[in-house]
Amino acid sequence: MRFTLRCCSSVAKMLDFYSQFNPSPLSIKQFIDFGLSASEEKSFMFLRKELPVRLANIMKEIHLLPDNLLRMPSVGLVNQWYALSFNEILEFEKADSNSTETLDRFCKTLVKIRNRHSDVVQTMAQGVMELKDSHDVDNQTENSIQYFLDRFYMSRISIRMLINQHTLLFGNELTRGDSSLRHIGCIDPQCDLISVVKDAYENARFLCEQYYLSSPELKISEHNELENGAPNSMRATVEHHADTDILPPIEVSVVRGKEDICVKMSDKGGGIPRSVTDMLFHYMYSTAPQPSKSDAHTVPLAGYGYGLPISRLYARYFHGDIMLLSCDGLGTDAIVYLKALSTEANELLPIFNKTSSKFYRTTIPTGDWSSTQSACMEHRYPTISQAKSSAKHHTPPVSKSKSL
Amino acid sequence: MRFTLRCCSSVAKMLDFYSQFNPSPLSIKQFIDFGLSASEEKSFMFLRKELPVRLANIMKEIHLLPDNLLRMPSVGLVNQWYALSFNEILEFEKADSNSTETLDRFCKTLVKIRNRHSDVVQTMAQGVMELKDSHDVDNQTENSIQYFLDRFYMSRISIRMLINQHTLLFGNELTRGDSSLRHIGCIDPQCDLISVVKDAYENARFLCEQYYLSSPELKISEHNELENGAPNSMRATVEHHADTDILPPIEVSVVRGKEDICVKMSDKGGGIPRSVTDMLFHYMYSTAPQPSKSDAHTVPLAGYGYGLPISRLYARYFHGDIMLLSCDGLGTDAIVYLKALSTEANELLPIFNKTSSKFYRTTIPTGDWSSTQSACMEHRYPTISQAKSSAKHHTPPVSKSKSL
Numbered sequence: 001m002r003f004t005l006r007c008c009s010s011v012a013k014m015l016d017f018y019s020q021f022n023p024s025p026l027s028i029k030q031f032i033d034f035g036l037s038a039s040e041e042k043s044f045m046f047l048r049k050e051l052p053v054r055l056a057n058i059m060k061e062i063h064l065l066p067d068n069l070l071r072m073p074s075v076g077l078v079n080q081w082y083a084l085s086f087n088e089i090l091e092f093e094k095a096d097s098n099s100t101e102t103l104d105r106f107c108k109t110l111v112k113i114r115n116r117h118s119d120v121v122q123t124m125a126q127g128v129m130e131l132k133d134s135h136d137v138d139n140q141t142e143n144s145i146q147y148f149l150d151r152f153y154m155s156r157i158s159i160r161m162l163i164n165q166h167t168l169l170f171g172n173e174l175t176r177g178d179s180s181l182r183h184i185g186c187i188d189p190q191c192d193l194i195s196v197v198k199d200a201y202e203n204a205r206f207l208c209e210q211y212y213l214s215s216p217e218l219k220i221s222e223h224n225e226l227e228n229g230a231p232n233s234m235r236a237t238v239e240h241h242a243d244t245d246i247l248p249p250i251e252v253s254v255v256r257g258k259e260d261i262c263v264k265m266s267d268k269g270g271g272i273p274r275s276v277t278d279m280l281f282h283y284m285y286s287t288a289p290q291p292s293k294s295d296a297h298t299v300p301l302a303g304y305g306y307g308l309p310i311s312r313l314y315a316r317y318f319h320g321d322i323m324l325l326s327c328d329g330l331g332t333d334a335i336v337y338l339k340a341l342s343t344e345a346n347e348l349l350p351i352f353n354k355t356s357s358k359f360y361r362t363t364i365p366t367g368d369w370s371s372t373q374s375a376c377m378e379h380r381y382p383t384i385s386q387a388k389s390s391a392k393h394h395t396p397p398v399s400k401s402k403s404l
Numbered sequence: 405m406r407f408t409l410r411c412c413s414s415v416a417k418m419l420d421f422y423s424q425f426n427p428s429p430l431s432i433k434q435f436i437d438f439g440l441s442a443s444e445e446k447s448f449m450f451l452r453k454e455l456p457v458r459l460a461n462i463m464k465e466i467h468l469l470p471d472n473l474l475r476m477p478s479v480g481l482v483n484q485w486y487a488l489s490f491n492e493i494l495e496f497e498k499a500d501s502n503s504t505e506t507l508d509r510f511c512k513t514l515v516k517i518r519n520r521h522s523d524v525v526q527t528m529a530q531g532v533m534e535l536k537d538s539h540d541v542d543n544q545t546e547n548s549i550q551y552f553l554d555r556f557y558m559s560r561i562s563i564r565m566l567i568n569q570h571t572l573l574f575g576n577e578l579t580r581g582d583s584s585l586r587h588i589g590c591i592d593p594q595c596d597l598i599s600v601v602k603d604a605y606e607n608a609r610f611l612c613e614q615y616y617l618s619s620p621e622l623k624i625s626e627h628n629e630l631e632n633g634a635p636n637s638m639r640a641t642v643e644h645h646a647d648t649d650i651l652p653p654i655e656v657s658v659v660r661g662k663e664d665i666c667v668k669m670s671d672k673g674g675g676i677p678r679s680v681t682d683m684l685f686h687y688m689y690s691t692a693p694q695p696s697k698s699d700a701h702t703v704p705l706a707g708y709g710y711g712l713p714i715s716r717l718y719a720r721y722f723h724g725d726i727m728l729l730s731c732d733g734l735g736t737d738a739i740v741y742l743k744a745l746s747t748e749a750n751e752l753l754p755i756f757n758k759t760s761s762k763f764y765r766t767t768i769p770t771g772d773w774s775s776t777q778s779a780c781m782e783h784r785y786p787t788i789s790q791a792k793s794s795a796k797h798h799t800p801p802v803s804k805s806k807s808l
Contacts, residue, residue: 329627
C-alpha cells in the first residue's frame with residue numbers, strides 16, 4: 001500500500017514535469033526526411049522525450065474530466081493503460097542509447113504499448129455511454145466531453161503515428177526496403193489518390209449491393225490527385241431513389257490546387273437539414289441505432305456516431321479538414337481537404353495549458369444572441385420585452401420590474 | 405453647458421434602463437400576421453418600447469469599443485446619430501396612443517431616423533479605416549471589431565426592418581393594398597425565388613459583359629423554390645477560362661426541403677485555397693483594391709470587403725446562412741440557406757449582457773492546439789520539446805530549464 005502511494009506520487013511528479021513542455025509537431029516532410037536518413041538511435045532519443053510529453057499533455061486533461069465520468073469503469077481502464085505506458089517509456093529516460101539491447105527493448109515496448117491501446121477509442125466511448133446510462137448529463141458536461149474527445153483522440157492519432165514510424169522503420173514488422181518499397185514507415189510519398197478513391201468506392205459498393213442489390217455509379221473527374229470514399233452517400237442515394245430504376249451517380253472530383261488537394265464527393269441522396277448537419281460531428285450522435293453494450297467488442301464503433309468526427313480528426317491531423325454542405329431535399333457534398341505541400345502538412349496537436357484547463361472549469365456563458373430555438377409563441381409581436389435574468393450587472397435606475 | 409450635462413446623464417440613465425431588457429425576436433410568420441391584422445396604434449405601442457430596447461442594447465456595446473476607435477471622427481458621428489434617434493423615440497414614451505397626431509408624428513420620426521442612419525454602414529467602415537490609418541491595430545482589437553460589426557450591423561438590419569414594416573403599413577409611402585398587392589410591408593409571401601435568381605443573374609451578366617465582352621451561361625435546376633445571384637462567380641469564371649472560347653455555366657440549384665430552402669451556386673472559376681476562404685467573412689478583407697477615402701461617398705462599399713459578411717448577416721437575420729466551399733484549382737460552391745417555414749424564420753438579434761460585455765475585455769487566450777502556422781524549421785524532428793512560456797501554473801518539480 002505504501003509502495004503504491006509512493007509510486008503514484010512519483011508518476012504525478014513526472015506528469016507535472018513532462019506536461020510543462022509543448023509537444024513538437026512534425027510535418028510530413030520531416031517525417032519523410034527523418035525516415036530516409038535518421039538512425040534508430042536518433043529516433044529513440046527523440047521519442048523517449050517526445051512520447052512522455054505527448055502522453056503527459058493529454059493525461060493532465062483526463063484528470064480534469066468531470067468526476068462522475070472519471071469514476072466510470074471504462075474510463076478507469078483507459079486511465080490505467082495511459083499510466084502504465086507512461087511509466088514504461090520513462091524507464092528509458094536514462095538508458096544507454098548506444099546499446100542494441102536498449103534499442104530492441106524500446107521497440108518491443110512500443111509495440112506492446114500500441115497493442116495495449118488498440119481499443120482506447122471504443123473503451124472511452126463506452127465510458128461516456130456508461131455515464132449517460134447512469135447520470136443526467138448536462139450541457140456543460142456534454143460540452144467538456146466533446147472538447148476532450150477531439151483532443152484525446154487527436155493525441156492518440158499522433159502518438160500512434162510516432163510509434164508506427166519507429167517500429168516500421170526499425171522493428172521486425174516491415175524492414176526498410178521491404179515489400180512496399182516506396183513506403184517510408186507508413187507514409188507513401190507516391191500515393192495515388194484516384195486509386196484510393198476507387199478502392200473505397202468498391203468497398204462501399206460491395207456492402208451496398210449486398211444490402212440493396214443495387215448501387216450508384218462512380219464518376220471521377222481528376223483535376224490533378226486523391227483520398228476516401230462515400231459509403232453513406234451510397235446508402236442515401238439508393239434509399240432516396242427507391243422508386244426509380246436509375247440511380248444518380250456519386251460524383252467525385254479530385255483537384256490539386258496550389259495550397260490544397262480537394263476530394264469532393266457529391267451525391268443526390270436527398271440531403272439533410274442544417275439542424276442535423278450541426279450534429280454530425282458530435283460524438284454520441286448517430287443516425288444508426290445505438291448498439292447494445294454487449295456488442296461493443298464485436299462491432300467496435302458501428303452506431304456510436306464516431307465515424308465522421310474521427311475521420312475529421314485524421315484529416316485535421318496534418319492540417320487538412322472535412323467539410324459537409326448539404327441541400328435539404330437534394331443531396332450532400334463532402335470535401336476532404338489535404339495540404340498539397342508536405343512542408344505545410346504539420347501535425348496539429350492538443351496542448352495542455354491555461355486555456356485548455358480553464359475550458360473544463362468554465363460554465364457555458366449566457367448566449368449573446370437571441371435564442372436560435374423558436375419560442376413558438378404565436379402572437380408575441382405586440383407583447384413586451386422580457387427583462388434579462390442575467391443582467392445583474394445593470395443597476396436598474398427605475399425599477400426591477402420584469403416588463404416595461 | 406449644465407443643460408447638456410444633465411441631458412447626457414439622463415440619456416445614460418435611459419440607456420441603462422432599456423438595455424436591461426432583451427430584444428423580442430419576431431418570426432416572419434409574426435410579421436405577416438401582424439401586418440395583416442394589427443392596428444397602427446398597436447404597432448406604435450410595440451415599437452416605442454422595442455426600438456429603444458434594440459437601440460440601447462447595441463449602444464451599450466458601442467461604448468465598450470476600444471478607446472482609440474471611439475475617438476475616430478466617423479465613429480463619433482455614428483454615435484451622435486444613435487443618441488439623437490434614441491432620444492427622439494423616447495419622446496413618445498408617454499404620448500397618447502389614441503391621438504392621430506401622435507401616430508402621424510411617430511411615423512414621420514421613424515422616416516427621419518431611417519434617413520439619418522442610411523449611411524451608417526459605410527460611415528462605421530470609414531471609422532475602422534481611420535483607426536487602421538492612424539494606429540497599429542493588434543489582434544485583440546481586430547477581434548473585437550469583427551465581433552462588434554457583426555452585432556452592430558445585425559442590430560441595424562433588425563431596427564430598419566421594424567421601421568420599414570411600420571412606415572410601409574401605416575405611412576404614406578405605400579399604403580396597404582397599394583401597387584404591389586401581395587406585399588405585406590416589405591414581405592412578399594409569394595416570393596418567386598427562381599425569378600429573383602434570374603434577375604440577379606441578368607444584373608451580374610450585364611456588368612460582366614461590359615467588362616469582359618462575354619459571360620457564362622446560367623443553368624437553373626429547381627427542386628422546389630429561391631434567392632441571390634453570383635456576380636463574382638462570373639468574374640472568376642471568365643478570368644479562369646480566359647484562353648478558351650467556352651465558359652462553363654454557373655449552375656444554380658434551388659431546392660425546397662422540409663426545413664431549409666437552399667440556393668446553391670456552383671462555378672468553375674478556379675476556386676480559392678482554404679487560407680483565403682477563412683478570410684472572406686472578415687470585414688476589412690477584400691480581393692478588390694481598397695478605395696481611396698475621398699471616393700467613400702460615391703462608391704459606397706466597393707472594395708471594403710463588406711459584401712460577403714453583410715450578405716451573410718441578412719441571411720442569418722431570419723436564421724438562414726451563407727456558406728462557401730471552394731476547391732482550390734477548380735471552382736466554388738456558395739449556398740444560401742433560408743428557413744422553409746415562416747414560423748421558424750425568427751429574427752436573430754444581438755443581446756447586450758455579461759457575455760458580450762466580457763468579450764470586449766477578454767484578451768485572446770493562448771492557443772490550446774499547436775500553431776497552425778508552419779514553423780518552417782527544416783530539421784526539427786529530432787530536436788527537443790520547447791518549454792511552455794505560458795505554463796506558469798505548473799510548478800516544475802525538477803527545474804525551470806527551457807529544454808528537457
